[in-house]
Amino acid sequence: MGYLSLKDVTKRFGDVTAVNRVNLEVERGECFSFLGPSGCGKTTTLRMIAGFEDLDEGELSVDGKVFSSSYKKYYLPPEERDFGMVFQAFAVWPHLNVYRNVSFPLEIRKLPKHEIHERVTRALKYTGLAKQENTYPKQLSGGEQQRIALARAIAINPKVMLLDEPLSNLDPKLREEMRFEIKDLQRKFDLTIIFVTHDQAEAMALSDRMLVMRDGTVQQVDTPLGIYDRPENEFVFSFIGLSNFIPVESNGKGFFVRGAEFSGDPLLRPDKPGKRFKMACRPSEISLARGGEGVEATVARRTYLGDMVDYLATVGGTEIRIQKPRRDALLDEGERCRLTFNKARWFPSQ
Numbered sequence: 539m540g541y542l543s544l545k546d547v548t549k550r551f552g553d554v555t556a557v558n559r560v561n562l563e564v565e566r567g568e569c570f571s572f573l574g575p576s577g578c579g580k581t582t583t584l585r586m587i588a589g590f591e592d593l594d595e596g597e598l599s600v601d602g603k604v605f606s607s608s609y610k611k612y613y614l615p616p617e618e619r620d621f622g623m624v625f626q627a628f629a630v631w632p633h634l635n636v637y638r639n640v641s642f643p644l645e646i647r648k649l650p651k652h653e654i655h656e657r658v659t660r661a662l663k664y665t666g667l668a669k670q671e672n673t674y675p676k677q678l679s680g681g682e683q684q685r686i687a688l689a690r691a692i693a694i695n696p697k698v699m700l701l702d703e704p705l706s707n708l709d710p711k712l713r714e715e716m717r718f719e720i721k722d723l724q725r726k727f728d729l730t731i732i733f734v735t736h737d738q739a740e741a742m743a744l745s746d747r748m749l750v751m752r753d754g755t756v757q758q759v760d761t762p763l764g765i766y767d768r769p770e771n772e773f774v775f776s777f778i779g780l781s782n783f784i785p786v787e788s789n790g791k792g793f794f795v796r797g798a799e800f801s802g803d804p805l806l807r808p809d810k811p812g813k814r815f816k817m818a819c820r821p822s823e824i825s826l827a828r829g830g831e832g833v834e835a836t837v838a839r840r841t842y843l844g845d846m847v848d849y850l851a852t853v854g855g856t857e858i859r860i861q862k863p864r865r866d867a868l869l870d871e872g873e874r875c876r877l878t879f880n881k882a883r884w885f886p887s888q
């Protein structure tokens with residue numbers, strides 16, 4: 539059993555099932571992300587872990603101890619769970635300086651003065667705020683304010699850090715920097731982190747493992763690479779990175795892109811039985827060349843993306859996106875070309 543364990547966890551708001559029988563095991567010391575579109579139930583799941591919401595069904599335990607259970611009619615209040623939390627909005631107290639923003643929750647817990655000082659100093663040091671301890675939040679940038687919230691969460695010595703889109707209100711450059719800082723804090727404080735985001739790049743960069751959610755249900759739990767390379771369904775594939783879904787059909791002798799003439803050797807080989815599929819490929823997994831083997835196509839559009847060139851090719855009526863490094867031979871718009879598919883995943887098609 540994992541360190542943090544969710545069994546059949548369900549939450550309803552009226553007719554809406556926000557979280558639907560979620561099963562999940564998070565290991566100690568792991569940085570684990572919840573990824574999914576807005577409204578899929580990430581925050582609700584996190585709030586049930588924190589204890590701000592009770593669950594309608596299921597059980598939630600940490601380190602072998604039950605925290606919420608519909609079976610045992612048990613619910614441990616949030617203040618007894620020892621979790622650190624950081625939210626999307628910069629939740630700082632404007633009338634307290636940086637030091638007191640971090641020390642205040644510890645004062646409420648009536649910790650000894652010297653211990654408060656030790657913990658606050660350490661948390662400020664590791665979040666790069668030591669020099670600003672006497673400053674008030676309004677004099678600080680958004681990034682620095684979010685660091686206060688992180689420092690405050692760390693100073694609690696939390697069992698688990700729960701972060702709900704903590705970087706969404708920061709500008710892109712700072713957001714990227716903060717990702718590294720959060721990874722750093724995870725290592726230094728040996729934290730177990732649950733990180734909620736709708737940003738796939740953020741989840742890929744931060745996570746040891748991640749959960750992809752849709753409509754309150756678990757779609758896949760895997761490492762970032764596993765999610766990218768071995769998506770369990772179409773939703774996961776299309777939510778992560780750029781995707782092509784190419785209709786593919788067998789004529790009895792071989793498979794071809796639907797609507798395009800079948801010619802030469804069958805180049806497409808599904809890894810499962812069936813006659814019709816959607817072949818899923820990333821734009822980088824398709825080769826495009828002037829001649830040679832492959833499926834015949836036409837270059838419909840060419841766009842430069844810095845070091846990459848983005849092509850839109852058409853095969854029959856199907857549009858296919860392909861990305862190649864700019865140093866590769868260029869093809870022109872309108873030119874005939876050949877496509878080879880270096881990697882594909884096969885999904886059912888009607």
Ligand SMILES: Nc1ncnc2c1ncn2[C@@H]1O[C@H](COP(=O)(O)OP(=O)(O)O)[C@@H](O)[C@H]1O
Binds near residue numbers: 574575581582
């Ligand atoms: N307090 C609430 N009352 C009613 N519906 C809610 C409440 N909180 C969340 N929901 C609904 O539950 C679903 C999941 O919401 P949420 O967990 O906030 O999603 P996410 O964080 O993934 O965007 C949504 O349909 C949302 O409207």
Ligand SMILES: [Mg+2]
Binds near residue numbers: 580
């Ligand atoms: Mg949310």
